[in-house]
Structures are given as structure tokens and as C-alpha cells.
Amino acid sequence: MNRAAPEQKRTWTAGTAPGIFPLLGHGIAFYRRPLAFLNSLPAYGDLVELRLGPQRAWMVCHPELTHEMLMDPHTFDKGGPLYDRLGKLMGDGLVTCRQPDHRDQRRLLQPAFRPSRIAAHTDLVTEEAAAVCEEWRPGGTVAVTEAMTTLTTRVISRVLFSDSLDDRTTAEVRDCLAAVVRGLFLRTVVPVDVLFRLPTPANRRYRRALARLHAIIDTAIARRGPHTGHDDVLGTLLAAARDEGRPTPVTAQEIHDHLITLLLTGAETSALALAAAFGLLARSPQAERRLHAELDAVLPGGRRPGPDDLPHLVYTRCVVSETLRHSSPGWLFTRVTTREAELAGRRLPAGATVLYSPYLLHHDPSWFPDPERFDPDRWLPGRPTASQRRATIPFSAGNRKCLGDEFAMAEITLALATIAGRRRLRHLPGAAERAPRPAITLGPRSLVMTCEARSHRRPDNAPGAGAAPRVPDSRTAGDHVVGNP
Numbered sequence: 001m002n003r004a005a006p007e008q009k010r011t012w013t014a015g016t017a018p019g020i021f022p023l024l025g026h027g028i029a030f031y032r033r034p035l036a037f038l039n040s041l042p043a044y045g046d047l048v049e050l051r052l053g054p055q056r057a058w059m060v061c062h063p064e065l066t067h068e069m070l071m072d073p074h075t076f077d078k079g080g081p082l083y084d085r086l087g088k089l090m091g092d093g094l095v096t097c098r099q100p101d102h103r104d105q106r107r108l109l110q111p112a113f114r115p116s117r118i119a120a121h122t123d124l125v126t127e128e129a130a131a132v133c134e135e136w137r138p139g140g141t142v143a144v145t146e147a148m149t150t151l152t153t154r155v156i157s158r159v160l161f162s163d164s165l166d167d168r169t170t171a172e173v174r175d176c177l178a179a180v181v182r183g184l185f186l187r188t189v190v191p192v193d194v195l196f197r198l199p200t201p202a203n204r205r206y207r208r209a210l211a212r213l214h215a216i217i218d219t220a221i222a223r224r225g226p227h228t229g230h231d232d233v234l235g236t237l238l239a240a241a242r243d244e245g246r247p248t249p250v251t252a253q254e255i256h257d258h259l260i261t262l263l264l265t266g267a268e269t270s271a272l273a274l275a276a277a278f279g280l281l282a283r284s285p286q287a288e289r290r291l292h293a294e295l296d297a298v299l300p301g302g303r304r305p306g307p308d309d310l311p312h313l314v315y316t317r318c319v320v321s322e323t324l325r326h327s328s329p330g331w332l333f334t335r336v337t338t339r340e341a342e343l344a345g346r347r348l349p350a351g352a353t354v355l356y357s358p359y360l361l362h363h364d365p366s367w368f369p370d371p372e373r374f375d376p377d378r379w380l381p382g383r384p385t386a387s388q389r390r391a392t393i394p395f396s397a398g399n400r401k402c403l404g405d406e407f408a409m410a411e412i413t414l415a416l417a418t419i420a421g422r423r424r425l426r427h428l429p430g431a432a433e434r435a436p437r438p439a440i441t442l443g444p445r446s447l448v449m450t451c452e453a454r455s456h457r458r459p460d461n462a463p464g465a466g467a468a469p470r471v472p473d474s475r476t477a478g479d480h481v482v483g484n485p
Contacts, residue, residue, distance in 0.1 A: 010064065012045075012046045012047065012062075012065065012344035012345050013045040013046050013047075013344070014045045014046065014047040014048070014049070014344045014345060014346045015044035015045030015047075015048050015049070016044065016048065016049040017040075017041060017044055017048050017049065017050050017059075034332075035359065035363075035435060035436070038059075038332075038357050038359055038360045038363075039360065039363060041059055041061050041360065042061040042062075042360070042364060042366075044061075045061065045344075046060070046061050046062040046065050046344050047059070047060055047061065047062075047065065047343060047344035047346055048061055050355075052081070052353075055081075055353065056352070056353075057080075057334075057352075057353040057354070057355055058343070058346070058348065058352065058353070058354050058355065059354075059355045059356070059357070059360075060343070060344075060354060060355065060356045061360060061364075063361055063367065063387070063390045063391040063393075064390065065343065065344055066356045066361065066393065066397075067390060067397055067398075068343070069335060069343065069354060069356065070335075070356075070393075070396060070397045070398035070400070071397070071398045073099045073102075073398055073399055073400055074099055074338065075337060075338055075339060075341050076335040076336070076337060076338075076341070076354060077098055077099045077335060077336055077337075077338050078095075078096060078097065078098060078099070078335065078336075078400065079098070079334065079335065079336030079353075080334030080335060080336050080353040080354075080355070081187075081334060081353065082332070082333060082334045082440070083095075083096050083334060085184050085187050086184070086440075089180065089184070089210060089213075089260075089264070090257060090260055090261045090264065091253065091256065091257030091260065091261075092254070092257055093105070093254075093257040093258050093260065093261030093262075094106060094109060094258065094261055094262075094403060095261050095265060096261070099338075099400075102399070102400065103399075104248065105258070106399075106403060108236070108237070108240055108250070108258075109233070109236075109258060109262075109403060110403065111236065112159065112232075112233045112236060113403055113404045113406065113407045115406060117407075118406060118407050118410045119307040121155075121159060121407070121410075121411075122305070122306055122307045122310075122410070122414060123304075123306075124155060124158055124159070125155055125410070125411050125414045125415055125418075126304040126305060126306075126414055126415075126418045127304075128151050128154045128155050128158075128415075129151055129304075129414065129415040129418035129419050130304055130418055130422070132147050132148075132150060132151045132419070133147075133418070133419045133422050133423050134422075136423055136451040137451065138423075138451055138452055138453040139450070139451070139452075140450070140451055141428070141448055141449070141450055141451070142425065142448065142449050142450070142451050143446075143447075143448050144275050144278055144279070144425060144444070144447040144448065144449050145271065145272070145275040145443075145444055145445055145446055145447045146174065148270075148271040148272075148274040148275045148415075149174045149177065149267060149268070149271040150170055150171070150174060151271070151274070151415060152266065152267045152268075152270040152271040152274070152411070152415075153165070153170050153173050153174055153263075153267040153271075154170055155266075155270075155411060156262065156263055156266030156267050156270075157170070157173075157263065158232075159232060159233060159262075159266070160220075160232060160233045160234055160259055160262055160263060160266075161220050161224075161230075161232060161233075161234050162230045162231075162232045162234075162235075165216070165220075169216060172212060172216065173213065173216060173263070173267065174267075175209070176209035176210075176212050176213045177209075177213075177264065177267060177268050178445070179205045179206055179208075179209035180206065180209050180210060180213070180264075181268065181439040181440045181441055182202075182206075182439055183196075183202065183203075183205075183206035183209075184439070184440040185439045185440050213260060213263075213264070214256070214260065217256055217259050217260045217263065218256065220234070220259070221234065221252075221255060221256065221259070224238065233258070233259070233262065234255075234259065237250060237254075237255045237258060237259070238255065241255060262404075265402075265404075266404060266408075268329070268441055269329040269330060269408070269441055270329075270408050270411055270412055270415075271443075272327075272329040272441055272442070272443025272444070272445075273320070273323055273324060273327070273328075273329055273408075273412050273443065274412055274415055274416060275443060275444045275447050276323050276326070276327035276329075276443050276444055277319060277320065277323040277412070277416055278419075278420075278425045278447075278449065279427070279444050279447055279449070280322075280323060280326065280327070280374040281319065281420075281425075282425055282426055282427050282449065283374070283427070283433065284374050287319065287374065287375075287376050288424075290315055290376075291315055291316060291319055291376075291420060292420065292424075292454070294313065294314070294315045294316060295313075295316065295417055295420060295421045296421075298312045298313060299417065299421050302421040302422050302454065303421075304418055305414055305417045305418065309417075310410060310413065310414070313413055313417055314380075314381070315376065315380075316413055316416060316417050316420075317379070317409070317413050318376035318377070318378075318379040318380055319376045319416065320409065320412050320413050320416060321376070321378075321379040321392075322374060322375060322376040322378055322379055323374075323412075324392075324394035325362045325368070325378070325392055325394070326362070326371075326372075326374050327436070327442065327443055327444075328358045328359060328362060328394040328442065329394075329441040329442055329443050330358060330394060330395070330396070330402075330441065330442075331357060331358055331359040331441070331442040332355065332356075332357045332358075332359070333355070333356055333357070333358075333396065334353055334354065334355050335353075335354045335355075335356070336351060336352065336353055336354070337349070337350055337351060337352045337354065338350065358392075358393050358394055358396075359442065361391045361392070361393065362391065362392060362394075364391065367387055367388055367391040368388065368391070395408070420454075421454065422453075422454055423451050423452065423453065423454060424451070424452040424453075424454050425449040425450070425451060425452075426449055426450045426451075426452060427449055427450075428448060428449065428450060
């Protein structure tokens with residue numbers, strides 16, 4: 001099959017990855033070297049059978065096949081080891097609920113993430129980003145991942161609860177997230193529950209972190225009380241709970257589940273994307289210079305961006321798009337067949353686990369030449385091909401696509417522009433480039449860098465503030481396409 005020409009008539013191939021570790025199947029290899037393991041799978045076909053412990057699973061390795069599955073959520077529903085574990089953490093919220101409940105839940109929450117609301121949150125994001133980097137001193141070291149998690153936790157908590165969590169609670173959420181994401185991945189790829197009931201230090205840390213996150217949400221709800229005039233997500237949920245005209249009233253447990261789902265997903269993934277962006281830029285001097293040139297032109301003097309500046313931050317958005325291709329935090333997902341189904345010519349039984357990986361697609365050289373190279377130019381206007389657009393799914397696709405994809409893109413772009421306009425982050429001397437550690441999400445979990453002050457210069461041909469800057473490349477025709485197909 002010609003993998004580089006999906007528009008031609010396709011003949012799907014299906015295969016089986018070589019078996020190893022008879023007791024645990026591919027789980028240990030998956031856990032120890034997940035990225036290398038994923039990159040090896042397309043050699044065995046477009047749909048590859050795996051064994052995870054006593055269970056069989058199938059990995060989808062082609063963009064068109066991935067979209068075929070995601071566009072049929074009634075057959076390929078949320079489920080599998082990943083969502084079973086997430087359900088114990090998040091309850092029956094938007095991320096983990098089954099398809100029959102999804103539409104009502106999405107309709108309830110979608111208004112908070114509409115484009116008009118994103119514009120209203122611009123000042124919130126840039127205010128928090130400026131506050132975080134204001135604490136950094138030139139010449140000092142910065143715990144970048146920790147700082148980005150603090151930033152995104154403050155942002156999402158204000159979107160959810162209006163008043164941000166206090167500094168101590170924000171730090172608790174950040175630390176609890178770290179413990180939870182470490183434990184969840186191992187529980188997903190090694191589904192032997194008895195191992196995780198043992199009173200080991202790691203298991204105790206995981207259970208304590210889980211309990212504390214739930215307690216933080218309960219406290220936030222209790223402080224608000226039954227009546228609210230706040231225009232935030234908690235206010236929307238409480239109003240829905242009081243709405244006697246709703247066919248199905250929103251319960252207290254559902255309010256809790258929605259809030260913990262949005263807190264966890266809204267803080268963790270955006271923080272990792274931002275940390276990855278700074279780490280990649282520091283190893284890509286040309287991309288960093290072009291980013292700084294755009295920021296100096298669009299945001300002279302390092303001023304904070306406003307909603308009218310977003311359309312002019314063209315190269316900044318390219319940096320974000322390439323970061324999400326190169327280091328997408330959401331890197332592995334599962335679906336479960338609700339009935340017997342056919343995929344790639346293979347009959348799958350009801351209840352079969354099907355996996356797909358944005359990382360695998362984003363790093364397949366069939367779609368992205370030299371995929372390990374960080375190259376924001378891939379996303380300049382007119383550059384990405386239709387195949388590349390289809391292969392890039394950092395927020396998934398179909399009707400289960402991430403609720404906050406546009407919010408996340410705006411948040412990361414605004415935070416990157418605000419921070420990079422004021423500070424420059426460099427890797428520590430002698431710091432080696434490390435492969436990300438496996439977890440439910442993917443990204444640099446303990447990135448530490450040094451900080452330098454930025455000097456702002458205005459190029460002679462730079463446009464005035466608020467005017468559209470010249471894109472730093474001659475290829476400007478076509479639409480600027482980011483990420484999702």
C-alpha cells in the first residue's frame with residue numbers, strides 16, 4: 001500500500017506485533033519505551049493486533065482509518081483500560097461518559113468555551129502569564145513545568161470558579177496532578193489490579209492525591225452555595241441543577257464530575273504543551289528568533305496581547321501547532337466496540353479495545369518528513385497538505401473532539417506570546433535532551449531552565465501595533481490550518 005497517497009483507493013493491511021513477555025504481553029515494552037514501541041507498529045500494518053496482559057487490543061496506524069473510527073462513535077465508543085481508569089478519577093464526566101450521554105453533557109458545557117467566551121478570557125490568560133514570569137529573575141533558574149502548571153491551574157480555576165484557587169491550593173492541585181498522571185499510565189498498560197491494592201508508597205501517594213483533588217472540588221462547590229450570580233462554569237452547572245424544566249436534572253455528583261474533569265484536563269495538557277514549546281524553542285535558534293521578531297513587531301515593548309492581536313500572531317500560532325504535532329500531550333487513547341465491527345477488513349468482536357495515537361500519526365515520516373525535527377514552518381499559510389491536516393489530531397476528531405480545543409489553542413498562544421515577549425528561557429549548561437517519561441499525558445515533567453531578560457527591538461519594516469505583520473516566509477498563500485482536520 002502507498003501510505004503517502006490516501007486519496008487513492010485503499011487496500012488496508014492488518015498484522016500482529018511480535019509477542020513478548022508471555023504474562024504481560026506488550027505492556028512492559030509499552031511502559032518502558034512507549035514512543036519507540038509506537039513508532040515500530042506501522043511496519044506491521046494499518047491495524048496491528050497487540051496483547052496487553054490477558055487482553056487483546058488493536059492499534060490503528062493510519063490517519064484515514066483513525067478518522068473512520070472516530071467518526072463512528074456509536075460503534076467505537078469511549079472505553080477501554082484508559083477510560084476505565086480515568087472513570088475512577090473523574091467519574092462520569094464529559095471525557096469518560098459513554099456516547100448516549102455525551103450530547104446532553106456537551107450541550108451543557110459548550111457555551112463556556114465558545115469563541116466569544118475565549119475573547120473574554122484573553123485578559124485572564126495574559127494576566128496570569130505575566131504574573132508567573134514576573135517572578136523570574138534574569139540569571140536564575142526556573143522550574144518551567146511547575147510554573148506552567150501553576151499558570152494553567154490558575155487560568156482554568158478562574159474559568160470554572162471565577163475566583164482562582166489560593167496559592168496553597170493551586171500548589172496542591174499541581175502536586176496531586178503529578179502523582180495521579182504517573183500512577184494512571186502504569187495502571188492502564190498493566191491492568192493487573194491486585195498490584196495496585198498493595199500498600200506501597202507509590203500506591204499510597206496515588207490514593208492520597210486522588211482523594212485531595214476530590215476534596216478541593218467539593219470545597220469549591222460548598223463555598224459557592226446553592227445560589228450564584230457568577231458567570232462561570234460552576235454557575236452554569238448550578239443553574240442547570242435548579243432548572244426544573246430540564247428533562248434530566250443535573251445532580252450534585254454530575255456537577256462534581258464535570259468540574260474535576262475540566263480542572264484536570266484544562267491544567268495538565270496546556271501546561272505540558274507550554275513547557276514543551278519553551279524546551280523546543282531553546283534548541284531551535286532560528287525558530288526562536290523568528291518568534292521574537294513577530295512578538296516585537298505585533299507587541300512592541302513587550303505589551304500583553306489582547307483579543308485583537310491573536311489573528312496577527314501567525315508565527316506564534318505556528319510554533320504552538322508544531323509543538324502539538326511534535327509533543328502532543330494527548331498521545332494515546334482507546335475506544336471499545338459496542339458491537340461486532342469491521343475495521344481494515346478485520347472483524348472485531350463486541351467489546352474489543354481499539355487504540356489510536358496522535359503521537360504515532362504525528363511522527364510517521366509518511367506524513368511528516370524528518371518528524372523528530374521541530375519546524376514551525378510546516379504550518380505557515382499554504383504549507384500543510386490535506387494529508388498532513390488529516391494526520392494531525394492533537395485534540396482528537398469527530399463529535400468526541402476536545403470540548404476546549406479552541407480555548408486551549410488561544411490560551412497556549414497568548415501565554416507563549418506574553419512570556420516570550422518578556423523572558424528568554426535557555427537550557428541548563430550540559431543539559432541533555434531526554435525522551436519524555438511515559439504517563440497518561442506526554443511532555444517534559446520536570447523541565448528546569450535558566451532565565452534571561454528580553455531586549456525588544458522594532459524592525460525598520462515592522463508594522464504598527466495591531467497591524468498584520470509580514471509573515472516571516474515568502475509562502476503566504478492559502479489558509480492557515482492548525483492541528484485538527
